Amino acid sequence: MSNNKQSDEKESSADKVDEYLQTFGSDDARxxxxxxxxxxxxxxxxxxxxxxxxxxxxxxxxxAFLSSLNDEIKDFDEDDL
Incomplete structure:
Protein backbone atom coordinates (compact mmCIF):
# COMPACT_ATOMS: atom_id res chain seq x y z
CA MET A 1 0.00 0.00 0.00
CA SER A 2 2.91 2.34 0.61
CA ASN A 3 3.93 1.86 -3.03
CA ASN A 4 0.46 3.02 -4.05
CA LYS A 5 0.76 6.10 -1.86
CA GLN A 6 4.20 6.95 -3.28
CA SER A 7 2.87 6.47 -6.79
CA ASP A 8 -0.03 8.82 -6.05
CA GLU A 9 2.35 11.42 -4.63
CA LYS A 10 4.59 11.21 -7.69
CA GLU A 11 1.62 11.61 -10.00
CA SER A 12 0.46 14.57 -7.97
CA SER A 13 3.89 16.21 -8.20
CA ALA A 14 4.10 15.46 -11.90
CA ASP A 15 0.66 16.91 -12.44
CA LYS A 16 1.67 20.09 -10.62
CA VAL A 17 4.87 20.38 -12.65
CA ASP A 18 2.96 19.81 -15.87
CA GLU A 19 0.35 22.38 -14.87
CA TYR A 20 3.07 24.89 -13.97
CA LEU A 21 4.89 24.35 -17.26
CA GLN A 22 1.67 24.82 -19.21
CA THR A 23 0.88 28.10 -17.44
CA PHE A 24 4.50 29.18 -17.71
CA GLY A 25 4.10 29.40 -21.47
CA SER A 26 0.89 31.37 -21.14
CA ASP A 27 1.43 35.12 -21.39
CA ASP A 28 -1.69 35.82 -19.34
CA ALA A 29 -0.62 33.52 -16.52
CA ARG A 30 2.90 34.96 -16.56
CA ALA A 64 30.34 63.88 -14.16
CA PHE A 65 30.56 60.74 -16.29
CA LEU A 66 28.21 62.14 -18.94
CA SER A 67 30.12 65.41 -18.99
CA SER A 68 33.46 63.65 -19.52
CA LEU A 69 31.89 61.43 -22.16
CA ASN A 70 30.53 64.48 -23.93
CA ASP A 71 34.00 66.08 -23.86
CA GLU A 72 35.53 62.92 -25.33
CA ILE A 73 32.94 62.89 -28.11
CA LYS A 74 33.67 66.54 -28.90
CA ASP A 75 37.42 65.79 -29.03
CA PHE A 76 36.75 62.84 -31.31
CA ASP A 77 34.61 64.97 -33.64
CA GLU A 78 37.28 67.69 -33.76
CA ASP A 79 39.93 65.15 -34.74
CA ASP A 80 37.89 64.27 -37.84
CA LEU A 81 38.01 67.88 -39.06
Whole structure:
Protein backbone atom coordinates (compact mmCIF):
# COMPACT_ATOMS: atom_id res chain seq x y z
CA MET A 1 0.00 0.00 0.00
CA SER A 2 2.91 2.34 0.61
CA ASN A 3 3.93 1.86 -3.03
CA ASN A 4 0.46 3.02 -4.05
CA LYS A 5 0.76 6.10 -1.86
CA GLN A 6 4.20 6.95 -3.28
CA SER A 7 2.87 6.47 -6.79
CA ASP A 8 -0.03 8.82 -6.05
CA GLU A 9 2.35 11.42 -4.63
CA LYS A 10 4.59 11.21 -7.69
CA GLU A 11 1.62 11.61 -10.00
CA SER A 12 0.46 14.57 -7.97
CA SER A 13 3.89 16.21 -8.20
CA ALA A 14 4.10 15.46 -11.90
CA ASP A 15 0.66 16.91 -12.44
CA LYS A 16 1.67 20.09 -10.62
CA VAL A 17 4.87 20.38 -12.65
CA ASP A 18 2.96 19.81 -15.87
CA GLU A 19 0.35 22.38 -14.87
CA TYR A 20 3.07 24.89 -13.97
CA LEU A 21 4.89 24.35 -17.26
CA GLN A 22 1.67 24.82 -19.21
CA THR A 23 0.88 28.10 -17.44
CA PHE A 24 4.50 29.18 -17.71
CA GLY A 25 4.10 29.40 -21.47
CA SER A 26 0.89 31.37 -21.14
CA ASP A 27 1.43 35.12 -21.39
CA ASP A 28 -1.69 35.82 -19.34
CA ALA A 29 -0.62 33.52 -16.52
CA ARG A 30 2.90 34.96 -16.56
CA UNK A 31 1.50 38.50 -16.30
CA UNK A 32 -0.79 37.51 -13.45
CA UNK A 33 2.16 36.01 -11.56
CA UNK A 34 4.32 39.06 -12.26
CA UNK A 35 1.76 41.65 -11.23
CA UNK A 36 0.60 39.68 -8.21
CA UNK A 37 4.10 40.19 -6.80
CA UNK A 38 3.92 43.96 -7.11
CA UNK A 39 3.17 45.89 -3.99
CA UNK A 40 2.23 49.54 -4.08
CA UNK A 41 4.37 51.84 -1.96
CA UNK A 42 3.07 54.98 -0.36
CA UNK A 43 5.08 58.18 -0.69
CA UNK A 44 6.01 57.89 3.00
CA UNK A 45 7.41 54.39 2.46
CA UNK A 46 9.38 55.50 -0.58
CA UNK A 47 10.81 58.45 1.36
CA UNK A 48 11.83 56.09 4.15
CA UNK A 49 13.38 53.56 1.75
CA UNK A 50 15.36 55.93 -0.45
CA UNK A 51 18.74 57.06 0.82
CA UNK A 52 18.62 60.63 -0.49
CA UNK A 53 22.28 61.34 0.24
CA UNK A 54 23.42 58.26 -1.71
CA UNK A 55 21.01 59.05 -4.54
CA UNK A 56 22.48 62.55 -4.84
CA UNK A 57 26.01 61.10 -4.89
CA UNK A 58 25.05 58.72 -7.69
CA UNK A 59 23.41 61.51 -9.68
CA UNK A 60 26.54 63.66 -9.31
CA UNK A 61 28.72 60.76 -10.46
CA UNK A 62 26.50 60.14 -13.47
CA UNK A 63 26.55 63.85 -14.35
CA ALA A 64 30.34 63.88 -14.16
CA PHE A 65 30.56 60.74 -16.29
CA LEU A 66 28.21 62.14 -18.94
CA SER A 67 30.12 65.41 -18.99
CA SER A 68 33.46 63.65 -19.52
CA LEU A 69 31.89 61.43 -22.16
CA ASN A 70 30.53 64.48 -23.93
CA ASP A 71 34.00 66.08 -23.86
CA GLU A 72 35.53 62.92 -25.33
CA ILE A 73 32.94 62.89 -28.11
CA LYS A 74 33.67 66.54 -28.90
CA ASP A 75 37.42 65.79 -29.03
CA PHE A 76 36.75 62.84 -31.31
CA ASP A 77 34.61 64.97 -33.64
CA GLU A 78 37.28 67.69 -33.76
CA ASP A 79 39.93 65.15 -34.74
CA ASP A 80 37.89 64.27 -37.84
CA LEU A 81 38.01 67.88 -39.06
Missing amino acids: ERRYYSQEQPFSSEEMTRLINEERLNELLAQSD
